[in-house]
Amino acid sequence: MSVTEAAAVFVREHRDHGRLVGDAAEPSTNGYMLEVAGACGVTFARSVAPLLAMEDLAALARLN
Numbered sequence: 001m002s003v004t005e006a007a008a009v010f011v012r013e014h015r016d017h018g019r020l021v022g023d024a025a026e027p028s029t030n031g032y033m034l035e036v037a038g039a040c041g042v043t044f045a046r047s048v049a050p051l052l053a054m055e056d057l058a059a060l061a062r063l064n
Contacts, residue, residue, distance in 0.1 A: 003046050004056045007036060014038040 001009075011020060018039025025033040031049040038044075 002056050002059065003034065003048050003052060004060065006046065007034065007044060010036060010038075010044040014040060014042060 014020060020036055020038050022034075022036045024035070027050070029050075031047060031053065034044075034046050034048050036044040
């Protein structure tokens, strides 16, 4: 499952619990950290490598 798909699942499962807040760190040579925190106290956090980010963007572009 891609990072985009995993984040979408997390949002679907937790959006009814209240506000979700997302954040992403500044990209580095190793990628970046993506976090989505739910009001219920659960946090989705993934380190995203540059290659994975490019693959996710390419997959999303193919959908359009």
